[in-house]
Amino acid sequence: MSARDTILAAIRAASPANDSGAIAAEAAALLRDPVRPALAAPALPKAFEVKASALGTTFDHVADMGAVPQAVRRYLDGHGLPPSLALQPAPALAALDWTGIDTHPALAPNEPAALGLALWGIAESGSLVIHSGPETPILLSFLPLHHIVVLHRDNLLAWLEDYAGKLAAQAIPRNAILITGPSGTTDIEGSYVRGAHGPGFVHVIMIDGG
């Protein structure tokens, strides 16, 4: 008997199989009236910003996509970084006017800063959502020290369950990642140190208008 059959037989012997319709109904019932914490503020943008800021994520607000390059410049200057940036290969970003900033698609192992798009923001936890794909290398969110993320305020969701709903409604990507603040660790004596293997800085440029 294969390991698979041995394990499944042992499971069947211990718990008899139920009707799959009944199982699905029970699973759905367990999701009804989800038990979750209150949002940090009534309005989603505010709730999101409160949660994300508490974890060390910083914010800038712009009216539209066209203003993103200036916001990026503001951030780089503010941190004393050169005007150079690894850019996510997404048409929405490539279409912007990058005059004065050297953008490149390839990521160096110690890339200082990178810019990418978040699909959604989750207000409950202050999380940014990234899905892998042809235009979204996962390493862009992990190698750089400064991770700058563009998020449209229309793409804010209230709860984790709302995101689960979005994910279930589409073809599942190879990686779906919720990024909640800069990387950190508490592995030495339980005390928090910001900036472990991933980015030490996460900066959100929120598009407030059209």
Place this chain on the structure above:
Amino acid sequence: MHTATKAPFKDRAKAALADRTLKLAIDRTTGTAETKRAAAVANFPEFQAARDRGRAIKDHVIANLGHYLEMFEKNATASGAQVHWAVDDAEARAIVTRICLDAGAKIVTRSKSMLGEEIGLPHALADAGIERVETDLAEHIIQLAGEPPSHIIWPAMHRTREQVADLFREGHNPPPEAEDPATMVQSARRILREKFLGADVGISGANFLVADTGATCTVTNEGNAELTTTPPRVHIVTAGVEKIVPSTAHAFALLRLLVRSATGGEMTQYTTFHCGPKRAGDADGPEEMHIVLVDNGRTRMLADEFREMLRCIRCGACMNHCVVYRQIGGHAYGGTYPGPMGSVLTPVLDGLAASRDLPNACTMNGRCAEVCPVEIPIPTLLRAWRTRSWRERLEPGSLRGGLGLWAWAARRPAIYRLGSRIGVRVLRLFGKGGWISHMPLAGGWTGHRDLPRPPGRTFMEEYRARQKGTRK
């Protein structure tokens, strides 16, 4: 398997109790963990309702484990992942090693996984001549120290920052410029960065296996998991069969409990779902993804009185709040999993005969069950092991004899009262003030704490005297 040659539990505990630095290290981390968890729970007034729901989700999965495993296998396979099944640790080791060798792996990066420890992966990779690079900071620390983890969330909890500084000074080239945690973390970041990008295989565990998508989910704070699973050509996940959840939304319900109970945070920095290998056109990702589903005693638990233990989501709260763990640390337990949950699991994994001291080394104060986010009645399960140990006659003759004598006396009230009258009077001879700090044959107790000196009379004597008084 793994933990090679073991001194008896009592000797390990004695050595741990004598180690002042160890006590300091444990206190620093568990103290913070306890305070932060309490604050996180207080900030989520519905925590008890969330616990009830989490427990119900786990019970639902455990009752329908076969159904969900088959669903997971079907969906994971459809995503392009290869699903393997392992009955025990040896099979799991063999599967992982074979995949690594087939991939021609020289360097393997690993993101922290207790299941990997449980199946003895570190030794198996070393035996196969493969360089293993632990990427979680705590795992990196204990790899430098050549030690197993001492906690399931903070594997290097037993090390003070001063000790970590010593390890990094020797193990990092160049050594860190300063010995504060922030500088040491930066040093590890620099050292491990090259390894991430040069690895042939990345191995991770899973916090959840999502049945309806076939995805595995890892939660981490450092970002090492994604750097482990993205660059190499092959990604291997090892996971216990009990990690299944029906859907992503069910995983989130459990995640709210897991993070608050583990670190006192609300969400880990990275919550990542891995679904199959790199897709056509994807910018990065591994070419192959393998998922090894491991039983290793879990289906046995499903069939007996330890079934509820399968609810465990490995948060570590039970050990952070355990008076025994906080005195002796994780290594003294001698199994892969320490603390209260480990004392339930180790007899399953290593056999009761080799681990019967663990269920006995519990004060039954019930703190573990109070903080467990899925309400596992750990003290009840430990008592079940004690009962089984007694029934299987694993207790030593002196204990069986002593308890037999006590039972004989307890059924004869006159003799019992006489015995206790003599007992309290003898005990008083050794006390000074209210406490007994030395007594022949009681060094095991008095070596680490004083025994209260009993009052002059037994309970029954006092009771009689008072009854007489009231009747007057």
